[in-house]
Amino acid sequence: MRRLRQTDAIRNLVAEVNLTVNDLVAPLFVREDITDSVPISSLPGVSQHSQDSLLGEVDRLGSMGVPAVILFGIPAEKDPEGSQAWNPDGVVQVALRNLRERFGDDLVIMADLCVDEYTSHGHCGIVDGNGRVDNDETLDLYANAAVAQADAGAHIVAPSGMMDGQVLAIRDALDEAEHPDVAILAYSAKYASAFYGPFRDAVDVTIVDGGNRAGYQQDWRNGREALEEIRLDVGEGADMIMVKPAMSYLDIITRARMELDIPIAAYHVSGEYAMVKAAAANGWIDGDLVAMEQLTAIKRAGADFILTYFAADVAAQLG
């Protein structure tokens, strides 16, 4: 085997997978009440954007060849239902309209579909009298948000709330609203993960009463359950599925790949990014190389594309 490792040219010839810029989706944060971008301290290099600075950032990503973005919103007002998630003038809907107008179909425009950034209690749905999220009542909120995002120009909506039946509810609502071409990327296997820490700073979300999402996101002790979640979402009409986080769940990506022929996404999440950046800032690792190694490993495990805060850094390296 060593013979095939002797030169860069031979190594390139026999490489089983190659990360390319086409594999990258950049997560972007757009905030309602700001006029300039605000850096997120726990995600070095990532900012909350104003509507204007968002367009500038997407110009920059596009010029580097990054083909897709996914939007998260930070509204000025929150309420128990998260109604800004479907207000046609809500922060993400405005951003979607601006992006679609500027980039048309040259950019893949995705919207994260959940209500946690918009609810006063920070949960991903309607909270009942016992402090639990009511699955079925929450589906109506997601249907509303899906239609608002599609009306505003999203090519793909990505439900991340882990409610049972959410994909079917969203598909029905989109079809009813005459958006049959808007695709669904389902966050099917989403774990109740401590790796989301920096993201909650990025979107200013604190879950009320020190709560967590273990009542709806997956238990990280379980792998078979993830496959069952994925099967259910595919059955409900998901066009693509996602595994999240990525690095601690490569086994799930591989098992999904063995079973499915539809596209599989992986989300290299905020904590995964922040750990690399922090270690690199201390001079303990080479951050650029570790990013390439991790993202390539996610592809090797079986993912077709990767949502990653490294999108710009890696596009620059690949450029």
Ligand code: PBG
């Ligand atoms: C929910 C959502 C979360 C992330 C993406 N969508 C947070 C959560 O479930 O608490 C996390 C992404 C990351 O950590 O990078 N809207």
